[in-house]
Amino acid sequence: xxxxxxxxxxxxxxxxxxxxxxxxxxxxxxxxxxxxSIADGTLAPFEKALTDxxxxxxxxxxxxxxxxxxxxxxxxxxxxxxxLATTTPGWRAVGFAFVLLPFWISVLVxxxxxxxxxxxxxxxxxxxxxxxIVDAPLPLLxxxxxxxxxxxxxxxxxxxxxxxxxxxRMDPALLGAARGLGAPGWEVFRRVYxxxxxxxxxxxATLVFVVSLGFFITPALLGGGRVLMIGVLIERxxxxxxxxxxxxALAVIVLAVALGIYAALRRLLKADLQWS
Amino acid sequence: xxRPPGGGGNALEVTxxxxxxxxxxxxxxxxxxxxxGEVLTLLGPSGSGKSTLLKIVAGYDRPDCGIxxxxxxxxxxxxxxxxxxxxxxxxxALFPHMTVxxxxxxxxxxxxxxxxxxxxxxxxxxxxxxxxxxxARRPSQLSGGQQQRVALARAIVFEPRLLLLDxxxxxxxxxxxxxxxxxxxxxxxxxxxxxxxxxxxxxxxLVLSDRIAVMEGGRIAQVGTPAExxxxxxxxxxxxFIGESNLLPATILSASAxxxxxxxxxxxxxxxxxxxxxxxxxxxxHVTLVIRPEAIRTRGxxxxxxxxxxxxxxAIYVGDRVKYRLVTEGGTRLSVAWPAGAxxxxxxxxxxxxxxxxxxxxxxxx
Numbered sequence: 001x002x003x004x005x006x007x008x009x010x011x012x013x014x015x016x017x018x019x020x021x022x023x024x025x026x027x028x029x030x031x032x033x034x035x036x037s038i039a040d041g042t043l044a045p046f047e048k049a050l051t052d053x054x055x056x057x058x059x060x061x062x063x064x065x066x067x068x069x070x071x072x073x074x075x076x077x078x079x080x081x082x083x084l085a086t087t088t089p090g091w092r093a094v095g096f097a098f099v100l101l102p103f104w105i106s107v108l109v110x111x112x113x114x115x116x117x118x119x120x121x122x123x124x125x126x127x128x129x130x131x132x133i134v135d136a137p138l139p140l141l142x143x144x145x146x147x148x149x150x151x152x153x154x155x156x157x158x159x160x161x162x163x164x165x166x167x168x169r170m171d172p173a174l175l176g177a178a179r180g181l182g183a184p185g186w187e188v189f190r191r192v193y194x195x196x197x198x199x200x201x202x203x204x205a206t207l208v209f210v211v212s213l214g215f216f217i218t219p220a221l222l223g224g225g226r227v228l229m230i231g232v233l234i235e236r237x238x239x240x241x242x243x244x245x246x247x248x249a250l251a252v253i254v255l256a257v258a259l260g261i262y263a264a265l266r267r268l269l270k271a272d273l274q275w276s
Numbered sequence: 277x278x279r280p281p282g283g284g285g286n287a288l289e290v291t292x293x294x295x296x297x298x299x300x301x302x303x304x305x306x307x308x309x310x311x312x313g314e315v316l317t318l319l320g321p322s323g324s325g326k327s328t329l330l331k332i333v334a335g336y337d338r339p340d341c342g343i344x345x346x347x348x349x350x351x352x353x354x355x356x357x358x359x360x361x362x363x364x365x366x367x368x369a370l371f372p373h374m375t376v377x378x379x380x381x382x383x384x385x386x387x388x389x390x391x392x393x394x395x396x397x398x399x400x401x402x403x404x405x406x407x408x409x410x411x412a413r414r415p416s417q418l419s420g421g422q423q424q425r426v427a428l429a430r431a432i433v434f435e436p437r438l439l440l441l442d443x444x445x446x447x448x449x450x451x452x453x454x455x456x457x458x459x460x461x462x463x464x465x466x467x468x469x470x471x472x473x474x475x476x477x478x479x480x481x482l483v484l485s486d487r488i489a490v491m492e493g494g495r496i497a498q499v500g501t502p503a504e505x506x507x508x509x510x511x512x513x514x515x516x517f518i519g520e521s522n523l524l525p526a527t528i529l530s531a532s533a534x535x536x537x538x539x540x541x542x543x544x545x546x547x548x549x550x551x552x553x554x555x556x557x558x559x560x561x562h563v564t565l566v567i568r569p570e571a572i573r574t575r576g577x578x579x580x581x582x583x584x585x586x587x588x589x590x591a592i593y594v595g596d597r598v599k600y601r602l603v604t605e606g607g608t609r610l611s612v613a614w615p616a617g618a619x620x621x622x623x624x625x626x627x628x629x630x631x632x633x634x635x636x637x638x639x640x641x642x
Contacts, residue, residue, distance in 0.1 A: 176336055177369035180356045181430065182386035191382070195373045 034255070036248035045249035055233070055250065062230040065144065065219075066212035069151045070159075073208045074201065076152070077159035081200075084160070085167035103157045111221045114150045115141060118222070142224030150218040155211060159204040166200030199269060206265045210258045230254055286345075287312040287470035288333065288438055293342035295328055295494075302328040304494040306342070310438075315464060315471045317481040320491030321517070326474050327442065329491075333472065334440055335359050346437055357386075362431030362469075363440040367447065368423045370415040376402070376426050377411035383434040401429040404463060421452045428460065432467060439464070439471040445480060457483050478518045482506070490514050506568075508554070511640050515566040522572075522610050524565040525642060528557045535634060540565055542606030546582045548637035562642040569599065569613040571636030575629035582632040586610060591621040602628065 037045045049055050084095045102110060117123050118140040125137035140146050174196070178188045216231035223232070230250060237247035286309040293306040303325045310316045318326035331337035333344060335356035344352045351359055362383075371379050380401050384394045402408050405425035415423055424444060431439060441460070445453040461484055464471050475481055481488050482502045489499045490513075498510045509515035512523060526538040526546070535549040536557055546565065550556050557563050575583060586602035589609075598621040602610045610630075622628065 171367075171369065173365050173367065173369040174371060176356070177363070177365060178371070178382070180334060180336075180359070180361065180363050181383035182357050182360075182434070183382075184357055184386075187386060192371060 033244075034248050034252050036244040037246075037252050039245060039248075045243075045245035046252075048246055049249040049253060058228045058230055058233045059253075061228065062213060065147060065151070065227075065229060066209050068148055069155060069212045070205050070209045072148065072152050073156050073159040074205060077156055077163055077204065078197075078201070081160045081163035081167055084164050085170070099157050099160055102153065107154055107217050110153060111150055111218050114146070114153065114222060118146050118149065141222060142226050144223075144227055146222040146224075147219045147227045147229070150222040151212060151215055154215075154218060155208045158207045158211060162203035162207065163197065163200040166197045170196060202265055202269060206261060210261055213254055213258055285312060286310060287314070287347060288472070289343075289345040290329070290333065291343045291345070293329065293332060293339045293344070295325075295332065295337065295339050301494050303332075303339070306494075306496060308489060308496060308499070310470055310472060311486075312470055313468045314486045315461070315473060315484060317473045317475060317485035317488045318491055319475060319478060319481040319488050319517075321476055323493075324491040325494040326476075326491045330440055330442055330472065330474050333438070334361055334363055359438075360434070360436050361438045361440060362434065362436035364424070364427045364431050364442065364444045366443045368415075368427035368444075370423055370426055370430070372415055374414075375411060376407065376413050376415070376418070379415070379426055380430045380433050383430065387434060397433055401433040404432075404466075405429045406459075420448050421456060424448070424456060428463065432463070432469060436469065439469045441471065441473040443475055444473075445475075445477075453480075460484070482518075488518075490517060492517075508638060509566060509640060512564050512642075515564075515638075515640060520569050520611060520613075522565075522567040522569065524567065524608065526563055526565045526639075528559050528561050528563060530559050531556050536639070538563065538565060538637075538639070541604075541608040544584060544604055544606050544608050546632060546637055547634050548639065549634040550639075557639055563639045564642050566638040566640055567610075567632060567636055569611045570597075571633060572610065572612045573631045573633065574614070575631040578631075580631050581634040582637075584630040584632065586628055586630055588622050588624050588626050588628065591624060593621055598622075602630070604630075 080095070080099075084092055084099075087095065115122075119125070120137045120139075120141065122141070124140065125134075128134045129137060140149070170193070174192055175188055178192045179185075183191065214231055215229060216235060219227050219229040220232050220235070223229070225232075231254075234247045234250050234254075237243045237250065288308075288310040290306055290308045293303050294301075295303040306325075306329060308316075308329075318329060320326045328337060332339050335351070335354060339352065342352070343350055346359065346361075371382065374382070377398050380398045381394050384397055389397070398411075399408075402411065405428055407422060407425050407429070410418070410422065410426075415426065418426065424447075427444070444460070445456055448456060457480060473481075473484055485502055487499060487501055488505050490497045490505060492513050498505060498514045500508075505514065505518050509518060509521075515521050515523060524540040524544075526540040529537045529539055529545070531537075535547065536559075538546050538548065538557075540546050548565070584604050586604045588600055589603050590601040592599040592601075593616065596616060597613050598616050600612050600614070600622065602612060604610065612630075
């Protein structure tokens with residue numbers, strides 16, 4: 001991981017063009033936008049962002065949803081990644097197709113698909129009622145449940161890929177050795193497999209959590225305006241209240257939190273997991 | 277052929293073990309007994325089935341047929357975790373996220389021993405393998421030899437009923453390998469643990485083993501002490517796999533109660549002696565004669581069994597000895613190995629008078 005990456009001048013030159021494009025069309029506008037937060041020469045927007053009870057509430061709600069999504073992605077992604085890493089090449093190709101196909105489809109399309117599936121008269125509820133499993137349609141749309149379902153669907157690959165990478169690199173002899181030394185199955189998992197896949201868990205969880213923080217389309221559509229995540233709030237400040245300063249201040253805070261989490265993970269991986 | 281030494285009975289017995297992978301027969305009916313405290317080596321080229329047999333003994337693979345008994349009890353269907361077998365893996369398989377001490381403590385923790393007991397036993401094991409003070413290191417901070425010591429300590433710390441070593445020296449350089457062989461043997465002797473050792477290196481097998489089982493094509497070709505295997509190989513394969521040898525196709529001219537006479541090529545009629553109790557070839561049959569290079573002597577004043585004259589085709593100086601490729605007057609090629617004399621190796625092209633002792637000629641089926 002550490003010393004393997006090396007750049008030669010020739011290859012570095014190839015990076016200049018994309019770097020310019022990124023700087024010009026991505027970094028510069030984002031930076032320009034963030035500057036709105038201190039545009040009038042005071043920190044008033046930040047004060048407003050941090051003291052307003054609503055903003056804090058939305059922020060905590062965002063962290064909560066991001067945490068729930070992360071935990072569910074881990075719970076679903078871990079066994080699936082394990083299966084991908086250990087199955088035959090044929091099944092692995094099939095498994096990857098299932099992960100990648102949705103990954104390649106636009107988030108917007110997928111979110112609309114979920115609206116059709118989860119609605120009050122959606123496919124899911126109609127069948128559940130028809131089969132007599134539930135008496136009344138379940139509230140799956142325009143609430144947190146719907147947002148979480150949609151976000152898990154979009155973010156699951158971000159969890160699966162880092163997990164799959166560490167699981168593929170796992171030396172099966174280590175598991176065999178643990179068994180031979182007297183470890184029953186769950187001890188093999190707890191003492192050997194889990195600690196050795198921890199870097200993948202941390203990477204995947206960070207990725208999912210950080211990306212969740214900034215989610216906009218899914219909570220906006222599946223939440224039906226009733227699930228306020230910070231991304232939705234920022235968009236409202238800009239579009240409805242034209243308060244660019246506050247929107248930028250909120251964005252800076254989200255960015256800071258995301259970078260903070262990322263930095264903490266880097267430190268954790270470096271300090272504690274040197275063996276990998 | 278040879279019984280396990282010692283009166284302790286058999287620690288391990290495998291009976292009728294067969295294993296096939298698809299159409300490939302990996303093991304074709306293996307019968308083998310390992311005596312208590314004995315070091316038995318499974319020796320063979322890759323694909324001979326030795327690793328498959330080891331996996332079946334360790335419990336990582338199930339035989340299609342046959343029984344594995346450890347201390348008299350049938351363990352064929354017992355999972356590895358309940359076999360009480362210590363194993364040193366080819367690449368050691370040390371847990372990279374644990375320290376040396378944690379690695380060695382692992383099997384003890386799995387056996388739910390008291391914390392104090394674990395600490396004592398880990399310290400003892402570290403002392404035994406000469407790694408005192410390395411407790412807190414990670415495997416990645418150790419050299420290959422040190423990693424192997426940790427793997428050995430981890431495999432013996434829980435006093436296993438059987439110790440398995442799977443090509444443990446393969447990853448070490450030559451000098452370290454020889455040193456570790458001596459140390460492992462010393463530790464094994466001290467603990468008296470029954471040991472099965474797998475290798476494809478015949479020299480290693482000769483150094484470490486009480487007995488060697490030479491494997492070929494999923495069968496055991498021969499079991500015996502290193503000396504038996506070296507001096508009396510049962511067939512061409514064993515003869516060529518263990519040490520160097522001259523394999524001469526020959527026709528038996530006559531056989532008597534004590535030996536035989538064989539025609540081994542133009543001008544090379546050899547008189548051989550057969551030890552009591554060993555089989556004798558029938559007159560007229562085609563056989564292969566096995567003659568070790570160091571057994572062929574230069575002719576001096578002493579009694580001559582079989583005289584021959586040869587020319588030096590090639591001399592290879594290997595320090596303590598010189599290996600010669602000789603060609604007899606009749607055109608038969610012979611390899612010999614003689615101590616390097618003070619005046620250096622014989623010149624290429626020079627003539628030597630040979631003596632092939634009757635007791636040095638062993639025969640196997642053609």
